[in-house]
Amino acid sequence: MKRITLFAVALAMLAVAFGTLASGQTDGDAAPIYGVKIPSGYRDWPLVSVARVGGPVNDIRAKLGNDVAIRAFRAGTNPFPDGTVIARLAWRQVTSDENNAVFRSAMLAQRLSPDVIQKVLSESSVAGPPTNVQFMIKDSKKYTSTGGWGFAQFTDGKPDGEAVHKTCFPCHAPAKDRDFVFTHYSR
């Protein structure tokens, strides 16, 4: 059998084996207002970009995207197509004594000044405990009053309350020109 045929047949078999698992499966309870659930397997999605927010929020965060989202980010598609899902993971920023000991040694070997070394170490951090996970899901027919987006926030796998979810769209509204998405894709 030719490779391409073999590949096509194998893919078709996988599709049957998995059913609709790849794109539509969700876990746990629905968040209020938008009814969004946690998309299965989101933790395996490719990275869109990273950022950090200062204290007292004090987090370091990553945006992941499903296949539809990643294709749209890379192509610069605006607005994002229905089926786009963007996940925002965040963790408390914590100091890593282990990393800093290594940075210090490396910088001493490079004969950097104590001031420079201190600056690097004081401004370095790693991801600590997770804070919460947020999702934006594009469905232009379902979420007509919020720019086509549904929003959700989960803490320890459980949806947060209605008050939190009321803040999502107003906060994203200033990014209307970019289909309410702040994050830029990082190459």
Next chain:
Amino acid sequence: MKRITLFAVALAMLAVAFGTLASGQTDGDAAPIYGVKIPSGYRDWPLVSVARVGGPVNDIRAKLGNDVAIRAFRAGTNPFPDGTVIARLAWRQVTSDENNAVFRSAMLAQRLSPDVIQKVLSESSVAGPPTNVQFMIKDSKKYTSTGGWGFAQFTDGKPDGEAVHKTCFPCHAPAKDRDFVFTHYSR
């Protein structure tokens, strides 16, 4: 045919169709010393964790892992199995005026003090231009003198020089107890 059988057969067919593509394809020139090339498709790999390093380095970074790496991180496997590849992407930290304008509005609406608002904004950043990309590749037979790891750094897709690559293993040596890997997986 039962689902599990169908799945197994489909996977076997995929393996034949793809040959060694999934784990072995690379792009571009080999880096010095270890001969490592850029693994194809690494930008789609799942996220291990994120971190930042202070000025003058001033970057925000993400570690991605291939399937072998991600499975090992999640299972706490030590040492990492042969075939593990960990990618470190990094970008200059830059201030996002667009994000900060939104943060400021949101914080003013919450009646936070100017001091708090200033602190959040001054400590917030996003990923700017990429700096370089690094890889760690586990091959315990090939890289016997460096803990079983090959290292590489690429800037704009081109391997950096030998001097840079001489610093990789000494810097990772303090993490010997954790198979020379500093990053912890973030759930």
